[in-house]
Amino acid sequence: MARPGISAEHLRPLRPVTIVAGALVAIWFAWSGWQQHQDDSRREGIAVARDDAVNTIAASLANERKLLDRQLSNPELQAALAAGDLGRAGNLLTQGWPGAKSGVVLRPDLELAYGELPKGGYGRLVALEAAIAHDKPVAWIVRDSSGDHLSLAAPVRMPVAVGSPAALPAAADGTVVAASTAAPGAAPVVADPAATDPASPGPTATGAGAVASAPTEPEATPTAVATVQLPLSRVTDGLNAVDIGDDVYLALRQSSASVIERGDTALSGAAEALAAKVPDSDLRVAAAVPDVSGGPFGLGAYACYGIAFLFAMLTLVTLRPPSQLRRAGAEREEHHEPSSGQTLTESLQALPPEVPAAPVYEVKEARTAAPVAIDRSIFRAYDIRGVVGQSLDAGVAELIGHAIGSLMHEKGLQDIVVGRDGRLSGPVLVESLIAGLLKAGRHVIDIGQAPTPLIYFGAYHLRAGSCVSVTGSHNPPDYNGFKIVVGGETLSGDAIVDLYSRIAEDRLYLASMQGSLEMRDIAEDYVQRVSADVQIDRPLKVVIDAGNGVAGDLAPRVLAAIGAEVTPLYCDVDGNFPNHHPDPSDPHNLTDLIRMVERLDADLGVAFDGDGDRLGVVTRDGQNIFPDRLLMLFAADVLERNPGAMIIYDVKCTGRLPGQILRHGGSPLMWKTGHSLIKAKMRETDAELAGEMSGHFFFKERWYGFDDGIYAAARLLEILAARPQSPSETLNALPDGVATAEIKVAAPGDDPHAFVDRFVAAASFPGARLSTIDGLRVDFPDGWGLVRASNTTPVLVLRFDGDSREALLRIQDEFRGQLLAIEPGLSLPF
Structure with missing residues (x-):
């Protein structure tokens, strides 16, 4: 008696479908294998072309140096x-x-x-x-x-x-x-x-x-x-002489500028990954090839070829005429042979289920949101910031996402990277922000909990060009907000106000189809990118205080990767900030770091704010090196390779900084405080470097021009490790006077801008130079003072600097008298 099973007659209706499916799967895997072989070939070819160009340029420079020696x-x-x-x-x-x-x-x-x-x-x-x-x-x-x-x-x-x-x-x-x-x-x-x-x-x-x-x-x-x-x-002849195809990219670069480009310029953004330095110069040859993803299920080329062969064989077996299948079945029945294996249908069912190459999640239909009241005051000069549960909640976040998505639609932009810091309100706000972006039909790449610099990096690395960081930065735990980049431009001023206007006037684009959501983890990509750019000459022992902010995971990984010996302090992410406030611009928040550096006899201590875009530094002997002095060191380093470069600093920086920049051959420019305002000025002036007294540093040279406290720490270690002196000796030797840290005073009526306007109108400082770029800065021959309005919290920000203790006290006295004349009840801690 024949064993029950699927006969040839049963298979007949499935045979055409099976043949087509098997052939398509075989072709798919074969194509994937061929694509990966092509990618390997392109990479090998561009590496050879790059190295040839580097060698030719190096030889040419060496020859010109010899000729210069001959002439002299x-x-x-x-x-x-x-x-x-x-x-x-x-x-x-x-x-x-x-x-x-x-x-x-x-x-x-x-x-x-x-x-x-x-x-x-x-x-x-x-x-x-x-x-x-x-x-x-x-x-x-x-x-x-x-x-x-x-x-x-x-x-x-x-x-x-x-x-x-x-x-x-x-x-x-x-x-x-x-x-x-x-x-x-x-x-x-x-x-x-x-x-x-x-x-x-x-x-x-x-x-x-x-x-x-x-x-x-x-x-x-x-x-x-x-x-x-x-x-x-x-x-340039060395680059022009090499033979490359139109589908790859090769460029000669100096600092952040491309001197000459060849091939597909659309690949320029990823070219630093394959860049090679021209020996004995600051030139480099950057290279890139098209991004070819791995094979299905992450398989390599040979595995793809093997599976393609398997499916091709299965397809050929299925092509056998049904009469042969019946004859083979009859012979097995006549000899009572047991089945030798699974049927074709069972074999197909046993194969691994098809999965997408990247995790893309189905988005549910958007809910109908109830009317939401929007507080105009949260739309600040250079980002959106509010108190959760008062001026900021999930409904507001969704409307902000919808407004950002509508702006992207008008600009023809599709992809946007989002991430959040470690605050407890972050997950809910991100979910709502994404819901608003999806309503506008955008493709959202969620990188999860991440420092703001990593989110900025994601906009470049993933070629999205747009991103939103949901962060309260250095503010108290109940604050949160949004730092927004659209099409490579950080929104500020009128662009921030326009988001509010879109919401208030109901000018929001509703896509006919919901957008899509993708989850990515790019932390290791960031670590690799920084460590490929920076490696320190000698190991330095560094203590990292993240203040329980979101930089606590990434910063130690980066500094260890560049060669530092790292000791973490308060690096576990906790949105309640249980140890101290995550603001390195306040010296009180650096007390524990100073003690730990002294206890461990470390070379240096570095601190980050809540979202990792600001840097604080202390030395082994307990000195707090203010960011304006750090900018002197960064400027001298950048100007060694970029004579004449523009260096931007904000109104809170020391008056000794422009002289230092000039002495190292640079061009100093003072500008308004605010990360988005500084970045806009950098684009306008093509500056190579910028910095703020708050600890934001913006490197365009060798980096992307956004504020990144983690990368700035890496560059600092690179400079310090290259010098024979100890880090403390190098940092303490920077020009210094007698200066205060930032002094924050509660603004009358919680409106700092209105008070500063009154102060500017009434102030009188005979013999001094007054600047109203941002608040009122008064420069005397022996020092200066500043009063400006914070754009993130309802406080006045003051700072004073003098050539001597006597000059500092005199300047403070002059400011105190005029401030109290306007507001007698003002509480001044000096």
């Missing part, structure tokens, strides 16, 4: 220097050097160059200063009115007895004749409309890459400094 050692040029004829020396500098032009030789005091400002341009001046400061030849790429070019500058040395500066003859006006005047046709190093405008904030030089070379006659005294201009092709 030319006996005729040395004779011109000995005779004090710097104009002739400049002309001789380019003779016999193919492509070289605009040779200039000046005295090391650069008096002539300074005297030509602003007409002469700041770029040439800071380049010459860099060569003198580093006492070696340097090379950098500069943009002027004629385009980009490669410039070299170097100190010129001669024996003191022959060519000391005192022996150089001067013109009638006391200046030395130089090539810049003797050769009228010589082009300046940087010629930009801003450089000729006396009101301009400074130069617009495009970065710098120092290229070292052994100085001539190290025992001699430098008597002049020389610079020469070369065609940009000296460095």
